[in-house]
Amino acid sequence: MSDMDMEDDGSGVVKKFMFLNRKAPHGTVYALEGLEVVLITAAFDQDVSLVFTDDGVYQLMKGIDTKGIEVKDFSKTYRALEGYDIEKLYVDRASMDARGLTEDDLIVDVTVMSDDEMKNLMAEQDVVISF
Amino acid sequence: MPMVNIAGKEVEVDEEGYLVDLSQWNEDIAKYMAVEEKVDLTENHWEVVNFLREYYAEYQIAPAVRVLTKAIGKKLGPEKGNNKYLYELFPYGPAKQACKIAGLPKPTGCI
Numbered sequence: 001m002s003d004m005d006m007e008d009d010g011s012g013v014v015k016k017f018m019f020l021n022r023k024a025p026h027g028t029v030y031a032l033e034g035l036e037v038v039l040i041t042a043a044f045d046q047d048v049s050l051v052f053t054d055d056g057v058y059q060l061m062k063g064i065d066t067k068g069i070e071v072k073d074f075s076k077t078y079r080a081l082e083g084y085d086i087e088k089l090y091v092d093r094a095s096m097d098a099r100g101l102t103e104d105d106l107i108v109d110v111t112v113m114s115d116d117e118m119k120n121l122m123a124e125q126d127v128v129i130s131f
Numbered sequence: 132m133p134m135v136n137i138a139g140k141e142v143e144v145d146e147e148g149y150l151v152d153l154s155q156w157n158e159d160i161a162k163y164m165a166v167e168e169k170v171d172l173t174e175n176h177w178e179v180v181n182f183l184r185e186y187y188a189e190y191q192i193a194p195a196v197r198v199l200t201k202a203i204g205k206k207l208g209p210e211k212g213n214n215k216y217l218y219e220l221f222p223y224g225p226a227k228q229a230c231k232i233a234g235l236p237k238p239t240g241c242i
Contacts, residue, residue, distance in 0.1 A: 074192075
């Protein structure tokens with residue numbers, strides 16, 4: 001894949017990447033594809049933050065059962081992120097509140113952030129990619 | 132996608148020879164894949180293969196090699212959780228070859 005290109009034009013450069021997840025886990029490919037991009041980015045030793053907002057917070061819900069819709073349940077994969085040294089997971093407080101969710105409903109440890117905190121975090125990034 | 136006959140059973144593999152349906156996996160398939168990869172399966176190989184299957188069951192992905200190495204180190208000790216040991220067992224890439232033998236898809240981001 002593009003491994004060679006990356007090494008040629010930026011070996012050792014670490015950028016701050018934020019991946020913004022805004023959609024429900026199933027029904028579109030965004031969540032799964034976004035997760036794959038995150039895992040690939042981790043292989044290049046970048047500074048990765050993951051944000052879950054709007055319906056994206058559903059991606060992290062405990063107890064997802066996809067048998068009825070016959071697709072893979074990739075929610076367990078979020079628990080593997082720690083092993084990929086991706087430990088900066090943030091969720092938007094307003095999105096959680098609007099859906100009646102608390103941190104206890106999520107399968108991974110996250111930092112809950114207000115709009116203002118999120119805005120600041122976003123401003124610090126080199127790259128923001130939205131899924 | 133291509134079909135191969137392994138120990139009298141038709142199984143589907145992708146264009147790179149990875150098993151398509153994980154649930155079909157058994158030891159015969161592992162042995163067949165190992166022959167394809169020119170790997171002589173020993174107890175040490177099985178330990179890694181079984182570890183990968185457990186990892187997949189828990190996280191639903193095949194780990195990148197760096198992640199595999201670290202996770203093996205944690206579970207089986209530092210003398211096994213290092214590149215030298217794993218590449219000796221699987222010379223063409225522990226993640227790639229061991230995943231194939233374990234019936235897992237190719238690791239995400241594996242080049």
